Amino acid sequence: MGDGPRFSSAEHGFLRDMRERWEQRARVDFRFFTATKSRDEAEWASHADGEAAWFLRGLDPDRLSNQVLLDVGCGPARLLARLAPAFRIAIGVDISATMLAHARHETRDHPNVDVVRSGGHGLEFLRDGTTHCVVMHAAAIHMPLDLIRRYFREVHRVLAPSGRFRCTVNRLTDTVDDRAEASSLVEEAICRAPEGGEELVHGQDYGGHSFTEPELAALLDASGFAPVVVERVGPLTLAVDATRP
Numbered sequence: 001m002g003d004g005p006r007f008s009s010a011e012h013g014f015l016r017d018m019r020e021r022w023e024q025r026a027r028v029d030f031r032f033f034t035a036t037k038s039r040d041e042a043e044w045a046s047h048a049d050g051e052a053a054w055f056l057r058g059l060d061p062d063r064l065s066n067q068v069l070l071d072v073g074c075g076p077a078r079l080l081a082r083l084a085p086a087f088r089i090a091i092g093v094d095i096s097a098t099m100l101a102h103a104r105h106e107t108r109d110h111p112n113v114d115v116v117r118s119g120g121h122g123l124e125f126l127r128d129g130t131t132h133c134v135v136m137h138a139a140a141i142h143m144p145l146d147l148i149r150r151y152f153r154e155v156h157r158v159l160a161p162s163g164r165f166r167c168t169v170n171r172l173t174d175t176v177d178d179r180a181e182a183s184s185l186v187e188e189a190i191c192r193a194p195e196g197g198e199e200l201v202h203g204q205d206y207g208g209h210s211f212t213e214p215e216l217a218a219l220l221d222a223s224g225f226a227p228v229v230v231e232r233v234g235p236l237t238l239a240v241d242a243t244r245p
């Protein structure tokens with residue numbers, strides 16, 4: 001069982017604030033703040049169907065049915081509920097108790113799902129090598145580099161040999177057009193924000209570290225993953241498909 005990385009009191013303060021902000025987002029409108037900026041249930045669900053299929057691409061369904069899935073930053077189980085039927089056991093972890101209350105409701109018909117609230121910086125509730133597939137979508141995009149680094153090491157620790165890690169992070173926008181698109185997406189999100197949620201869209205903890213493709217590949221390599229495939233999935237996002245040797 002991992003002890004989890006040591007933290008300074010400033011870092012604990014940062015995580016406490018992070019939790020509080022996600023609690024507020026989950027209370028104001030958990031759908032809006034979960035990946036799509038959509039407040040419409042049907043639109044949210046259809047987007048989730050597409051993303052869940054994307055995360056399962058290339059994986060052998062016969063093998064998955066004996067495997068353990070971990071969803072880091074699972075939120076209201078938008079993806080977890082859709083991925084769980086493919087696995088023997090599916091575990092979601094999140095920093096926000098309110099998100100997890102939604103997740104329990106969303107997965108009420110899936111007896112193989114368990115959700116865990118964490119301190120927000122590790123996977124200390126899991127023993128080494130006990131999971132086979134880890135998904136971390138739209139969660140690292142809100143984290144600073146140090147925290148992402150800790151999570152990558154933790155994911156490596158809890159994965160069994162040949163385990164897969166699929167994750168999305170922010171892509172460093174490197175052209176004027178990319179930067180213009182990034183600003184217009186933020187403007188659009190603020191316009192669509194629910195009442196009382198405008199400030200939560202662009203609060204200081206909302207945007208996490210942004211990577212170039214080589215920087216991301218190097219961090220995964222340093223965390224022990226190989227092979228690592230980094231794919232650009234839009235102007236603002238990089239997706240990782242990495243294996244624990």
Ligand SMILES: C[S@@+](CC[C@H](N)C(=O)[O-])C[C@H]1O[C@@H](n2cnc3c(N)ncnc32)[C@H](O)[C@@H]1O
Pocket residue numbers: 018022033034035072073074075076077078079093094095096099118119120121136137138139142147
């Ligand atoms: C944008 S939502 C995405 C939720 C889900 N992965 C999805 O795709 O629907 C981000 C989630 O990450 C969680 N989160 C934020 N910081 C976290 C941390 N340090 N540790 C664990 N979860 C965190 C939030 O509470 C929130 O539920």
